[in-house]
Amino acid sequence: MIEVANRLKHVEEYYFSKKLREVAFLKSQGKPIINLGIGSPDLLPPSNAVLQLKEGLEDDGANKYQSYQGLPELREEIANFYKKRYKVNLSGKTEILPLLGSKEGIMHISMAFLNKGDKVLVPNPGYPTYTSVTKLLGAKPIFYDLKEDNNWLPDFIALERMNLSKVKIMWINYPHMPTGANAPNKFYDEVIAFGKRHNILIVNDNPYSFVLNDRPISIMRYNNAKQVCLELNSLSKTFNMSGWRVGMLVGNYEYLSAVLKVKSNMDSGMFYGIQKGAIEALKCSDMWFVSLNSVYEQRRELIWELVSKLNCTHDKYATGMFVWAKLPPKVKSEEFTDLILKKYSIFIAPGTVFGSNGEGYVRFSLCAPEVTIKEAIARL
Template identity: 85%
Template sequence: MIEVANRLKHVEEYYFSKKLREVAFLQSQGKPIINLGIGSPDLEPPFKATMLLKDSLDEEGANKYQSYQGLPELRDEIARFYKKRYKVNLSGKTEVLPLLGSKEGIMHISMAFLNPGDEVLIPNPGYPTYSAVTKLLEAKPVFYDLKEENHWLPDFVALERLDLSKVKIMWISYPHMPTGANAPNKFYDEVIAFGRRHNILIVNDNPYSFILNKKPISIMRYNHAKEVCLELNSFSKTFNMAGWRVGMLVGSYEHLNAVLKVKSNMDSGMFYAVQKGAIEALKCSDMWFVSLNSVYEQRRELIWKLAEALNCTYDEYATGMFVWAKLPPHLKSEEFTDLVLKEHSIFITPGTVFGSNGEGYVRFSLCSPEEQIKEAIARV
């Protein structure tokens, strides 16, 4: 066998890639698995967006390569969306870059700014892709603690004690995944000042800001943000378009241009019809968000009941499309979730997937119909 690259020796297959194979196998054996582990929206995208995608298929040039920077209309509509929803002024021409999903952006940003040996501040717990991509590029993950007693926020006093001379990027994500914690205004000012003080690129991964959250926030609305910040955002959660693979990156022209140098060598543009559908999705009225969150509110109430049935506790003020629940003392996350899968055929995610500080916690997804969640409660 041809020997694989050294970089793969430090990276494992994505947890959900492996676990979903196990779940699929159990289902093939007749097990009635209820999947409450994955944040893949089961609701429909905006109707007008779907219709415009279909109508655009027959337009002249629809099947040709598209611009690496996306349609000008899409970039302008993203800028208008940021203005309306976040009160942030952006130039569609120079400060917006559409992506084939925001997960792509994590790799592109890292490739644009990291050299082997550079260091990256990564939240613990946090999205596993941050550390995986860092390792793939032969940079070094430096995990910073997020803990319940500090409301899942970074301890800047502790961060200042670190040797930050090799740190190039700091990943943050608020509303936080997986805990659903929100950050106060003070935090954004602090993290921007921290980035400016140490010449660190702060990247806010922001796909959950419209899910069960009354006050969506973008880091770009704060003073000096464009100097040291980038923000990833996504259509996947906000508009139920996960499979469409549409995301966006916003920030200064200089930062985006560096990312574009990578991106333009990695893909040949987003499919025209998908971009047209995305434009229409961004035009959704307030009623779209009210309706979406009404469904998630009802589901969350049921998930809370399921968590209680499993003797777990949770934060009623957390936001996003997950419920982060604390296990009873002395229980281990992976042992607990394996037991729930074995005894009740319910798949939930162990907190340790997101880092060592996730030990003692589990994560429930809200991306299943009420009937399935009620069935899960009945089984328990």
């Protein structure tokens, strides 16, 4: 056997990649598995976006390589979307970079700014990819605590006491995954000032703005944000287009140019038809968001019922497409989820997937029809 790269010794296969194989095996054995663990939208994308995708297949040049920076009209529509939905002015020419999904942006940003031995501030709990990408590049994740008693917000006093000399990037993510916590205006001012003070690039990962959240916020609204911040966003959750892989990175031209150097060596542009569909999705009216959230509200009510039946508690003010539930005292997250899978054939995510501060919590996805959630309730 040819030995694999040393970098792979420091990362594990993504938890959901492994767990879904186990779930698929159980299904193949006839187990009636209900999957409430994954945030993969099951609802349909906007019909006009699908129509534009289909029509785009017939356009001249649709099957050719596309621009590494995306169609100019896609960048302009992203700019229009940010202006209308976030009250943020961006230049479609210089401050927007479409991505093949925002997850790839985590790698692109990290490759553009991190050297071996650099440090990265990673939220605990938080999206596991922040940690794995950091390790793959030979940098060091430095975990900062998010705790329920502080509304899942960073403690800036504690951060200031840390040795920040080699920190290059800080990942933030509000509305927060997995907890659903939102950040107040004061937080964005504080984190921008923190980044300026210590010369740290603040990256806001922002794909959950419009799911059960009546206060969508972009960090780019705040003073001096473009000096030290980038923001990732995505059409995956907002428009049920996760499999289309349409994301975006916004920020100042110099930072985006550095990321483009990486991106242009890793892909050959987004498929034309998908870009045309994305343009149409971004034009959706307010009724799209009302309709989307109406469905998720009904599902969330049922998940709350399921949570109660499992003797867990939850925050009714949390947003996003997950319910973060607190287990009874002394109950371990992974033991609990394994038991629920074995006994009731219901798959939910243990909080420890997202970091050590996730111990004692579990996460439920809203990406399942009401009838499926009712079946889960009935099994209990």
